[in-house]
Amino acid sequence: MPTFLTPGRHGYSVRFSRTRPDALAVATSQYYGLAGGGTLFFLEIAPDGTTILELQKLEWTDGLFDVTWSASAEGVAACGAGDGSVTVWRAGCAAPLRVLRAHRAEVGSVDWLRSHLLSASWDTTVKLWDPEGETCVNTFAGHSQLVYAATFSPHSSATFASVSGDGHLKLWSCTESSRPAAAVKAHDAEVLSCDWSRTESHVLATSGSDGLIRGWDLRRLTAPMFTLKGCECAVRRIQFSPHAPAVIAAVSYDFTTRIWDIKRGCDPLETIRHHSEFTYGLDWNTLRPHQLADCGWDSLVHVFIPRSLV
Numbered sequence: 001m002p003t004f005l006t007p008g009r010h011g012y013s014v015r016f017s018r019t020r021p022d023a024l025a026v027a028t029s030q031y032y033g034l035a036g037g038g039t040l041f042f043l044e045i046a047p048d049g050t051t052i053l054e055l056q057k058l059e060w061t062d063g064l065f066d067v068t069w070s071a072s073a074e075g076v077a078a079c080g081a082g083d084g085s086v087t088v089w090r091a092g093c094a095a096p097l098r099v100l101r102a103h104r105a106e107v108g109s110v111d112w113l114r115s116h117l118l119s120a121s122w123d124t125t126v127k128l129w130d131p132e133g134e135t136c137v138n139t140f141a142g143h144s145q146l147v148y149a150a151t152f153s154p155h156s157s158a159t160f161a162s163v164s165g166d167g168h169l170k171l172w173s174c175t176e177s178s179r180p181a182a183a184v185k186a187h188d189a190e191v192l193s194c195d196w197s198r199t200e201s202h203v204l205a206t207s208g209s210d211g212l213i214r215g216w217d218l219r220r221l222t223a224p225m226f227t228l229k230g231c232e233c234a235v236r237r238i239q240f241s242p243h244a245p246a247v248i249a250a251v252s253y254d255f256t257t258r259i260w261d262i263k264r265g266c267d268p269l270e271t272i273r274h275h276s277e278f279t280y281g282l283d284w285n286t287l288r289p290h291q292l293a294d295c296g297w298d299s300l301v302h303v304f305i306p307r308s309l310v
Helices: none
Strands: 003-005 010-016 023-029 038-045 052-060 064-069 076-081 085-090 098-101 107-113 116-121 126-130 135-140 147-153 156-164 168-173 182-185 191-196 203-208 213-217 226-228 235-240 247-252 257-261 270-272 279-284 292-296 300-304
Touching: 003 052, 010 292, 010 300, 023 076, 023 279, 023 292, 023 300, 038 064, 038 076, 076 116, 085 107, 116 156, 156 191, 168 191, 203 235, 235 279, 247 279, 247 292
Parallel strands: 010 064, 010 279, 064 107, 107 147, 147 191, 191 235
Antiparallel strands: 003 300, 010 023, 023 038, 023 064, 038 052, 064 076, 076 085, 076 107, 085 098, 107 116, 116 126, 116 147, 126 135, 147 156, 156 168, 168 182, 191 203, 203 213, 213 226, 235 247, 247 257, 257 270, 279 292, 292 300
16 A cells, blocks of 8 residues: 655645546645645655655645646646635646635635636635636625535536535535525534535535435435444545445544445445544545545555455
């Protein structure tokens, strides 16, 4: 299992490239994100698959809390920062290509689909950007508490979901900011993450500080389709596998990464314990079957294939 250390930096987000199976980006912060700066690492898995190499590291004046690769430009990634900015970087360049400023608090989530970028902030809003034009196209202000995540539907570029400390999952049309298209009280706790099924356009999952993962049929938002248990603390990030539609991975504040197959029940198939601090970042490799990356506050990045999926 190749591992990379980010000395003096605590891992918040890891993402595989959308075009290169061996390339990753990792967003990190000093002092657990409470003070200091942030570092974006561009990494590469060595050809022998046993080590992870540092290609470049880029410094920012505040913590970096999420990263997403451009959907159209090779080697370009955007980060959400603690100063409320969204920074756009190109591998090989020393300075950011663009700095997008409109949020009034920490940006904890970014997502890029086609020509548009989403950012979710602790200022309770989600913003839609045209990053090329450095323009905020729309602001969505339907949550009453900080927004932890916003993510585009992979099935419709005009639709996204957001989740918040107010316990709600909300669905939005990118062209209508005055009110969400649908909403549900997803957890009796803060909702920290959400992800869309890659195969079913009406299926979405949420995770919360209650340690639960819930699946939702967007055609009938009356009760969850399923509830997965197993994490002892908050579930910080979840993601459906792009290769096995019923498989979900999650990382938790209980230091674990867990794998479920919702067709095989509500208990995890596998619990992976290779971090010694909060496990924060998670991403499946869309170009390499069942390969997963995670990162945590112990400054470690791991790339591996869960044994349960071999």
